[in-house]
Amino acid sequence: MKRRDVLKKAGVGAAAAAAATAVGAPYVIAQQKTTIRWRLQTYAGPALAEHVCKPGIEAFNKAANGEMVIEQYNADQLVPQGELFRAVQAGSLDAAQSDDDSMAAPVDVSVFAAYFPLASRYSLDVPALWHWYGLKEIWEEAYAEIPGVTWLSTGSWDPCNFATVKPIRHLEDLKGLRIYMFPTGGKFMQQFGVVPMSLPYVDVQMAIQTGELDGVCWSGTTEVHTVGWADVTKYYLTNPISGAWAGSYFVNTKKWEALPEHLKELFKMQIDVSHYYRLHWYWRGEAYYRTQGKLELTTIPPDEWKIVEDAALKFWEEIAATSARCAKVVQILKDYNATMIKAGAPYRY
Structure with missing residues (x-):
């Protein structure tokens, strides 16, 4: 009987110790955890x-x-x-x-x-x-x-439009413009005479002020105004080279x-x-x-901009030819846009 009492007390003590450890564990772990x-x-x-x-x-x-x-x-x-x-x-x-x-x-x-x-x-x-x-x-x-x-x-994000120091009202006006652009968009617009420029983001505003750049085609007008580029450019072309x-x-x-x-x-x-x-x-x-920004809006007429749209589709085919995976993406873009056109307004007008 005494032996049973000892074992019983030992069991109760062990359980209590285990319970105490379990209760205390989260606190100990929390104290040891590194952010x-x-x-x-x-x-x-x-x-x-x-x-x-x-x-x-x-x-x-x-x-x-x-x-x-x-x-x-x-x-x-x-x-x-x-x-x-x-x-x-x-x-x-x-x-x-x-x-x-x-x-x-x-x-x-x-x-x-x-x-x-x-x-x-x-x-x-x-x-x-x-x-x-x-x-x-x-x-x-x-x-x-x-x-x-x-x-x-x-x-x-936002669409991609030109914000420039010179007005763009026709495709001819793009020729010779030194523009801060993303690599692929810049490569595409070279055929229309645009000269894509690459430099650190923080240097763009000063480069426009000093005449090193004629503008940007890096964003929509929200970003142009937010980062200060609207303070050094005068015109905003409403025709986007991409919608987002x-x-x-x-x-x-x-x-x-x-x-x-x-x-x-x-x-x-x-x-x-x-x-x-x-x-x-x-x-x-x-x-x-x-509607309430600093820049004067300009627009290239639809018949001229159609030349850019047709050139984009040709550019798609060139990219599709580079790999089977790129071809698959291009086909998805074609299918998607065909669906949007078929759906009509407000998806496509």
């Missing part, structure tokens, strides 16, 4: 990053509740834009928000990011193409072939795989916050600054 810190660089300069990147990052940092903090850096702040992909791949940056085109992503489909000529008409075209027409799966396939970087999501910029979030694969699942989901949710904010911010801004 995960990531560095993310966006393609956008400081004024623009306040809208296209910061709202989502702030929401993430608040919701992560100390478990993880993302430090946001702006265009060229840590690495030049053209080296952004390699920096994420090497792990010197943990994440990036950018288009594939200007960050020199080594995938065949990178030409379709940013402003692929005349591929879209409105901002909602981009998420519709990625989520409902198969581009998401194609991007996942393309980046699965590249070690070190994981593509997560593509969203839409396509930009993505990229992460270092090892850093991404090391995150617990709940933080992965939270990061993807902040991406959606970012995508949603831009949809309404740009939609409001494009109308507001056309």
Whole structure:
């Protein structure tokens, strides 16, 4: 009986000790946990990053509740834009928000990011193409072939229009203009006499003031006004070479795989916050600054602009010939636009 009492007391003591350990464990673990810190660089300069990147990052940092903090850096702040992909791949940056085109992503489909000529008409075209027409799966396939970087999501920004120091009212007026542009859009517009220029984002405004640039074809009028380019240009061409910029979030694969699942989901949710904010911010801004902005609006007549639209379709075929995957994307763009035209207003007029 005494032996039983000893065993019984020992069992009660062990259970109590185990219970105490279990109750205390979360507190001990919480005290020992180190905050995960990531560095993310966006393609956008400081004024623009306040809208296209910061709202989502702030929401993430608040919701992560100390478990993880993302430090946001702006265009060229840590690495030049053209080296952004390699920096994420090497792990010197943990994440990036950018288009594939200007960050020199080594995938065949990178030409379709940013402003692929005349591929879209409105901002909602981009998420519709990625989520409902198969581009998401194609991007996942393309980046699965590249070690070190994981593509997560593509969203839409603003249209791409010319803001210049000289008026553009005819195609002839494009000849000789030195314009700050994205790589693929610049290559396409060269056939109309445009001279694409590449320089650091922060130097663009001064380059226009000194006459090194005649303007930009990098964004819509919201960005032109937000970042100060409207202060050094005079005219805004209403004909867009593309209806919406396509930009993505990229992460270092090892850093991404090391995150617990709940933080992965939270990061993807902040991406959606970012995508949603831009949809309404740009939609409001494009109308507001056309009607109440600083720049005089000009328009190339429809019969002349039709030449640009036809040239875009020819350019699509040239890109389609570069790889089977690019051909698949071009076919999706054709099918999508055919559906939009058939649907009529408000999808296409």
